[in-house]
Amino acid sequence: MKLGKVEFCHFLQLIALFLCFSGMSQAELSRSRSKPYFQSGRSRTKRSWVWNQFFVLEEYMGSDPLYVGKLHSDVDKGDGSIKYILSGEGASSIFIIDENTGDIHATKRLDREEQAYYTLRAQALDRLTNKPVEPESEFVIKIQDINDNEPKFLDGPYTAGVPEMSPVGTSVVQVTATDADDPTYGNSARVVYSILQGQPYFSVEPKTGVIKTALPNMDREAKDQYLLVIQAKDMVGQNGGLSGTTSVTVTLTDVNDNPPRFPRRSYQYNVPESLPVASVVARIKAADADIGANAEMEYKIVDGDGLGIFKISVDKDTQEGIITIQKELDFEAKTSYTLRIEAANKDADPRFLSLGPFSDTTTVKIIVEDVDEPPVFSAPLYPMEVSEATQVGNIIGTVAAHDPDSSNSPVRYSIDRNTDLERYFNIDANSGVITTAKSLDRETNAIHNITVLAMESQNPSQVGRGYVAITILDINDNAPEFAMEYETTVCENAQPGQVIQKISAVDKDEPSNGHQFYFSLTTDATNNHNFSLKDNKDNTASILTRRNGFRRQEQSVYYLPIFIVDSGSPSLSSTNTLTIRVCDCDADGVAQTCNAEAYVLPAGLSTGALVAILACVLTLLVLILLIVTMRRRKKEPLIFDEERDIRENIVRYDDEGGGEEDTEAFDMAALRNLNVIRDTKTRRDVTPEIQFLSRPTFKSIPDNVIFREFIWERLKEADVDPGAPPYDSLQTYAFEGNGSVAESLSSLDSISSNSDQNYDYLSDWGPRFKRLADMYGTGQESLYS
Numbered sequence: 001m002k003l004g005k006v007e008f009c010h011f012l013q014l015i016a017l018f019l020c021f022s023g024m025s026q027a028e029l030s031r032s033r034s035k036p037y038f039q040s041g042r043s044r045t046k047r048s049w050v051w052n053q054f055f056v057l058e059e060y061m062g063s064d065p066l067y068v069g070k071l072h073s074d075v076d077k078g079d080g081s082i083k084y085i086l087s088g089e090g091a092s093s094i095f096i097i098d099e100n101t102g103d104i105h106a107t108k109r110l111d112r113e114e115q116a117y118y119t120l121r122a123q124a125l126d127r128l129t130n131k132p133v134e135p136e137s138e139f140v141i142k143i144q145d146i147n148d149n150e151p152k153f154l155d156g157p158y159t160a161g162v163p164e165m166s167p168v169g170t171s172v173v174q175v176t177a178t179d180a181d182d183p184t185y186g187n188s189a190r191v192v193y194s195i196l197q198g199q200p201y202f203s204v205e206p207k208t209g210v211i212k213t214a215l216p217n218m219d220r221e222a223k224d225q226y227l228l229v230i231q232a233k234d235m236v237g238q239n240g241g242l243s244g245t246t247s248v249t250v251t252l253t254d255v256n257d258n259p260p261r262f263p264r265r266s267y268q269y270n271v272p273e274s275l276p277v278a279s280v281v282a283r284i285k286a287a288d289a290d291i292g293a294n295a296e297m298e299y300k301i302v303d304g305d306g307l308g309i310f311k312i313s314v315d316k317d318t319q320e321g322i323i324t325i326q327k328e329l330d331f332e333a334k335t336s337y338t339l340r341i342e343a344a345n346k347d348a349d350p351r352f353l354s355l356g357p358f359s360d361t362t363t364v365k366i367i368v369e370d371v372d373e374p375p376v377f378s379a380p381l382y383p384m385e386v387s388e389a390t391q392v393g394n395i396i397g398t399v400a401a402h403d404p405d406s407s408n409s410p411v412r413y414s415i416d417r418n419t420d421l422e423r424y425f426n427i428d429a430n431s432g433v434i435t436t437a438k439s440l441d442r443e444t445n446a447i448h449n450i451t452v453l454a455m456e457s458q459n460p461s462q463v464g465r466g467y468v469a470i471t472i473l474d475i476n477d478n479a480p481e482f483a484m485e486y487e488t489t490v491c492e493n494a495q496p497g498q499v500i501q502k503i504s505a506v507d508k509d510e511p512s513n514g515h516q517f518y519f520s521l522t523t524d525a526t527n528n529h530n531f532s533l534k535d536n537k538d539n540t541a542s543i544l545t546r547r548n549g550f551r552r553q554e555q556s557v558y559y560l561p562i563f564i565v566d567s568g569s570p571s572l573s574s575t576n577t578l579t580i581r582v583c584d585c586d587a588d589g590v591a592q593t594c595n596a597e598a599y600v601l602p603a604g605l606s607t608g609a610l611v612a613i614l615a616c617v618l619t620l621l622v623l624i625l626l627i628v629t630m631r632r633r634k635k636e637p638l639i640f641d642e643e644r645d646i647r648e649n650i651v652r653y654d655d656e657g658g659g660e661e662d663t664e665a666f667d668m669a670a671l672r673n674l675n676v677i678r679d680t681k682t683r684r685d686v687t688p689e690i691q692f693l694s695r696p697t698f699k700s701i702p703d704n705v706i707f708r709e710f711i712w713e714r715l716k717e718a719d720v721d722p723g724a725p726p727y728d729s730l731q732t733y734a735f736e737g738n739g740s741v742a743e744s745l746s747s748l749d750s751i752s753s754n755s756d757q758n759y760d761y762l763s764d765w766g767p768r769f770k771r772l773a774d775m776y777g778t779g780q781e782s783l784y785s
Helices: 005-022 350-355 607-633 703-720 760-765 767-776 780-784
Strands: 029-033 048-051 054-057 066-073 082-088 095-097 103-106 117-126 137-144 158-163 171-174 192-197 202-204 210-213 225-233 243-253 266-272 280-284 297-304 310-314 321-325 336-345 359-369 381-387 395-398 411-415 425-427 433-436 447-456 463-473 488-491 499-506 518-521 531-535 540-545 557-565 573-585 591-593 676-680 696-700
Touching (some): 192 202, 202 225, 280 359, 297 310, 395 463, 488 499
Antiparallel strands (some): 048 066, 192 225, 395 433, 447 463, 518 557, 573 591
8 A cells, every 4th residue: 555745754764763773772771769858848759760862853844742751750650740841942932841741742843864863841830739749850852864865066066177088997086975964874875977968988986086097098179078977876775765966077188199290281472582681471370189288389491492592480470481581583594492391399209209200291382483672882991091182073983873774774874962062072864984073181071881782774763872981191281380379488497408389280180100299499599588489209399498587677578480281292390489478576486476566667657656657547437437428418409511512311310399480499401402393394315295194303402492392281281181199309411412414314204105206315425324325326227227
């Protein structure tokens, strides 16, 4: 018959109780004797508890309270006079007791994994007096375990790695499952492991949970990751046991078991011949199924005709072989190159050398393409020398360049003027001959570095550059001179033969053997009685005194001409004057003062007299300055030379006038010089048809007339001018002058170009008008006939 859930639980309880009773003959406490318990007013009785050791199954699912056990005291006669009470862990909340019978029941479902036992205290009381008839005693209710917890992998899911190609039995990882059931009771916590997914590649030890490889030669390049499912089952794996699973991800780590291989046996690349050195020509890569350090490559050129032209290196990031140029390419010299390149693993694994050589080779062909190249000079630098004495136009040297292309276009030369700003040199455009264009001076610039440009005639955009270093050779074209400005002094108490100065010379030239100077006095100074010169033969000379008794009042300064000759070819010389001052010196010969003193004046004047003279001079200077200042403050009339022609002269009057009657404020001489008045007069060579187009001319009239007329005209203009100020103001008058004696020569006054004209009078005006007289005089008809 089928058992319900409640019946099955009762059945399990009975089995558990049977096991407990059979295994605990000593645990049963049928009677427990203790010291006598005296109760006041009564005879002495014995205290004795009788009950069973209590066990209760966990996870009871019944609807009625679960019977745990029974408490009984020897004092209890069954007449209901004794009352039982329960205290401690779970009392009243989990466990209850029948106070009459002492039966204990559990009212809630218990879980051993939450709490394995409960400690309680029991006591029997007299129902009438409510006093204990037995001392309080402590007992334990243990929770009996059942298999209600499956194994769990607390550290899952797992990840692990194992090298590819590992032998069978290589340990991968260990998994561990835990079971919360009681390991000391039955097989509820005894776990065994098995693999549910991952066979036949891996296996697991049933007892330890160690996962191992189960197949040899597992290749990462074929499959690099496996997902395993591991099961842990309690009850030693028997039927009815609970189980738990976890996943294990196993990754095959790489080993160097694959040699590099080029995808192609040959490659071809085209490059222009103008590609600069160190440029990349091509990138090639050998394939390697391995990864990381096992796929690192080394490339090298093992054969071919471009060993010195190209080189190959490895790109650390992409493991590509980079082919670059080491030398310039020249299509005209060689049109193609062939390279044999080898790729090999950097670190080979000796365990897999039997699989074959861990290297591979390929052929790379490089085709050089022709490009239009600029002209190339025959030398990178042309050193040249020229004497600074060379004449303008002399040849210094020649440069040569050619077109490297097969067309061999003609080349034209020029100088980059940015390198020859002063234009010292010229170059023949066809021959490349460099000549001097200006005089050279080594002392100004000893070396000229110029750049020569060579252009193709057919394609001027192709320009080559050559470099020329022109060294200017020295000639003896600079005379020697004093090395410095000497300040020479001689003491008044100097003795004959005393050296007062040591001189030297410099020369801007640089002779190959060095300078050698010769010093001497000029012919005029040779016989002087004051000083002599001694050539020290070491490019220096000493000046010596010939006498003593120098006196400043007699002569304070001496000028000594010194003749210096160099050793050049031809030699050059110069005369330099040495200024020697006579000074008053102390006992050690140190100059104290070198100025001429007052005692050179006539004797008899005392110091007071000298002071008086100086005071008089200063007083006169002060008076002169005052007079000049006063005269500058006084207004002087503006005087004009009547012979001067007054034209466009602006006369400014800074004084404010006193009105129309004030004639003292300014000088009218400038206006009185205008001795002409304007009159309308036509040109003599034109017959005017309209009189008002004629230019006004001038004729002489009295001074007062022109002055009055001029003032009157200006007065009328000021009266009618709306912008004129209504107060006295400064007026500025300007005239162009009396005009030319020849009057106007312009034809603008004439309105007809075909009227009869007579230019014969031009011949009377002098040589300045001779050219006009010849053009417009009597011979005019013959000139244009």
